Amino acid sequence: MRLSALAWFSERLLATRLAASARARGARALPFTAISMRIWRGRSQAPHVILVPQELRTADPVRADEFIEGVYVFAGQTVTTSDPFAIPPPSDEWMEALAGFGWLRHLRSAGTPEASDAARRLVLAWMEAQGRSHPVGWQPQVMAERLKAWLATSGLLLAGAEPAFYRRFARSLWRQMRLLQAQYVGLPPGAGRLSVLIALVTAGLCIEGEERLLKWAARRLAEELDRQILADGGHVSRNPGVLVGLILDLLPLRQLFPARNVTPPAAILTAVDRMMPMVRFLQFGDGSLARFNGMGPTAIDLVATALVYDESRGNIPASAPHSGFERLEAGKTVIIVDAGHPPPAAYSIGAHAGTLSFELSAGRQMLVVNCGAPAINRSVWRREARKTAAHSTVSVADRSSMRFASRGVIEGAVLSGPRHVAVSRRGLTLTAVHDGYRARFGVEHSRTMALAEDGLRLDGEDSIEGAGQPFAVRFHLHSVVQAIPTENGRSVLLVLPAGEAWVFAADQPVAIEPSVSLAMAEGPRRASQLVIEANSADTTRVRWGFRKLDRPAAAPQPSEPELPL
Structure with a gap:
């Protein structure tokens, strides 16, 4: 009974501490409410996009044809409509994928006038729908994905566009940048912070006149990478899927910094170098990654794309002691074991109870x-x-x-x-x-x-x-x-x-x-x-x-x- 009571008290103490930390983050975000209101009243700028980041994620021109025809397939559900933002979404996952605009890369890969027109039409439809209720689309991580996608596809969107579209597009970029910067202080620890900071650093490099934003975001991105990427290359959440997305987002930054004649933080370079071998460590013979701590389906094409940029290509280590994984490999057989502690409580929102699995x-x-x-x-x-x-x-x-x-x-x-x-x-x-x-x-x-x-x-x-x-x-x-x-x-x-x-x-x-x-x-x-x-x-x-x-x-x-x- 004494041991059980002690365990109960420890859980309550940890829960109280985590809740207090979450409320403190929310309180720090309150002063930015006035800024957000001024943004929505239209007091925004129309900056110039001077660089287009490289998009490393694979694209499918067949998907582009679907979007041109008004067919939107996300999260296992298909919707046919001329304006996907004007209808009630069938699920939050569907709306999350739509509002993230990651699918714009398919239209860019097609490169046809029809694809360019469809891309502008859909971006304009989103801007028209800003007054409607789309809470999922304004979550910080979804907004960060949209900001990165718009910048990566800005060449397609702005080529041949009318001045009115350019101004409206640029103002929307500026508003979303300011909102993300304001919301950052209220984000819980984890990969979401990295996603938001990567989007802001990308915007600071690609948009003219954002040197202050770039300096602010690059410094915090370096701090978060040092905090979240472990010495063996694993992520502090112990979720293998986080690594691939981070690599594909950080690699383009390594090209953008020299293009702006800016020295990148050392943490960006070292984090990518540490993560690459860890991806190989967590990979099985079929190309998939180990299903631990929130890992979902493996996008094998994205894993293959990330590993193309692995310059080390050294031997795969047998142990990842900081991440808590072990690898047994002989012949054609590969075994990966979860032999680690749970992630720190602040980063454990997606952790699984799979110790020794x-x-x-x-x-x-x-x-x-x-x-x-x-x-x-x-x-x-x-x-x-x-x-x-x-x-x-x-x-x-x-x-x-x-x-x-x-x-x-x-x-x-x-x-x-x-x-x-x-x-x-x-x-x-x-x-x-x-x-x-x-x-x-x-x-x-x-x-x-x-x-x-x-x-x-x-x-x-x-x-x-x-x-x-x-x-x-x-x-x-x-x-x-x-x-x-x-x-x-x-x-x-x-x-x-x-x-x-x-x-x-x-x-x-x-x-x-x-x-x-x-x-x-x-x-x-x-x-x-x-x-x-x-x-x-x-x-x-x-x-x-x-x-x-x-x-x-x-x-x-x-x-x-x-x-x-």
Whole structure:
């Protein structure tokens, strides 16, 4: 009881501190209300765009044809209309993608007069709709994406445009810059701050007369990069997906600074150099990134684009101790393990309770995964995706190894979780233990994994030490993997689409239960999971393993007899 009361008091103390910090940020943003009002009354300037930043994200001219025809496909939903900003949006995700204007790159790639006209028409429609209720479109991160997209497409938008459009476009840029600068002080810690600062630095470099803004934003961007990018290149939130977007946003800045004869902050150069190897570290054989801590579907084309600019191309490290990940690789098998603490509370809004979970790829095929985070219907799946049961690890008493704030200004933040995560490694054998369940249930979870040198076998053991508690060992399978039970009930045949097969075996009965793959571009898909249930009062250890089956050799064809010639 004393331990439980102490844990409860620690959670309340952390929640109070986080809430006070959030309210303080909001209070600091209040003085900018008058500035915002003056902006909306039209007291804005019409600056000149003097540079166009490079857009590294891939584009599809076919999407441009859809926009020209009035077809808008975002977040899994299709809307056909002449003015997408004049209709009620079908979902917040759809509106977020539309109002971010990242899709303008598709029209720019087409480069036709029709694409130019459509781009100007849609930008003008947004400016006309500013008086309507589009709260999603004015969120700081969405506004930052729109500012970057408008600047990157300004060549297409302004070529051949009438002076009236140019003035209105430039004034809208100026207003959005000022609003972003005003809202920055109220932003919570995390990648959102980096996105806003990158947009402001880009604007300061591309728009004439914004030297003061550039100096202010560049200094704060350097401070945030030093604060958020860890020594091994990971992001402080431990979300792999943050890295790719940051790299694709920071690389163009490295070109814009010399073009304006301005020395870039050293933090921009060093941050990119640290992140590149980390992206390779977190990548599987199929090109996807590990599904940890809010990672959703991997845009493999964007990952490939970012890695093209990796000048180091050195060996992939085996450990990322600052980020809390381990990598086992042999033959064609890659395993990535979450062996780290939860992110700091202020950066934990998207963290998942997946300590000691792992993912496994066999060649170009994923075999074992975590459920991941959804890109569509996030509000429906977000809470379930963060639970320990949505990860390939052990859950005790059907609870998660972390506790999250359920309401208020700190909703979603990690209030408690593993405080001690010990990792020891010898070659391809990894042992890790965490105490995420000690405060509530008096147990610790330990996991040992040993990968064979040829990559064809993985042996593992999970143990629960302490008070007797029910626990479940879960292995979520990728949606394309077919699980076939065997007669003994302790092994399962796993068939991959390419015809390869693996066998999972354990020293306890194995059940095949439904699961869901959330980190899919097309939305959630049905999948399967292997579940071993036990009670530490009866057995404290569960041994299991994956073994690749040899393909049966093709039957020799009988040779035809030679003709007697």
